[in-house]
Amino acid sequence: MNIDLPAVPLPERDALSAPYWAALDAGRHVYQRCTACAHAWLPARGECPRCLSAHSRWETASGAARLISWVVYHTAFHPAFKERLPYTVAVVELREGPRLITNIIDSDPETLRIDQPLRLVIERESGVAVPRYAVAVPLVSAAVGDVRAVKAFR
Ligand SMILES: [Zn+2]
Numbered sequence: 001m002n003i004d005l006p007a008v009p010l011p012e013r014d015a016l017s018a019p020y021w022a023a024l025d026a027g028r029h030v031y032q033r034c035t036a037c038a039h040a041w042l043p044a045r046g047e048c049p050r051c052l053s054a055h056s057r058w059e060t061a062s063g064a065a066r067l068i069s070w071v072v073y074h075t076a077f078h079p080a081f082k083e084r085l086p087y088t089v090a091v092v093e094l095r096e097g098p099r100l101i102t103n104i105i106d107s108d109p110e111t112l113r114i115d116q117p118l119r120l121v122i123e124r125e126s127g128v129a130v131p132r133y134a135v136a137v138p139l140v141s142a143a144v145g146d147v148r149a150v151k152a153f154r
Contacts, residue, residue: 023058117137
């Protein structure tokens with residue numbers, strides 16, 4: 001690592017998001033679920049985005065997700081990311097429903113496809129646990145041999 005690189009911007013924590021970051025630090029990716037209407041969401045917020053109830057609980061995600069959309073960055077808009085180029089920023093949908101913006105890692109961006117099954121990989125960024133996703137099952141092999149892998153997300 002180049003010690004002259006600027007520090008990577010880290011997530012802001014507050015009382016509302018503290019359980020989220022604590023769970024990641026313990027190896028679990030959690031999301032909030034409304035106890036009034038059962039809607040689930042990310043990121044942390046004080047009221048349900050569907051019914052505005054202030055009552056929710058934290059649930060642990062399975063780690064399975066699918067790819068909704070992505071872009072490949074070839075320009076570092078923060079100097080800390082210069083040595084990571086190119087990297088992928090994506091909208092990912094957890095099997096349980098919530099969506100988040102994250103990175104797709106360990107994957108050739110040219111092979112990514114909409115609905116691609118993904119799996120959670122918790123990485124450490126300057127000591128802070130962050131959720132990232134990697135390809136779980138390539139869609140090519142799923143289409144040829146195992147359609148269930150794709151249908152599991154429908
Ligand atoms: Zn609700």
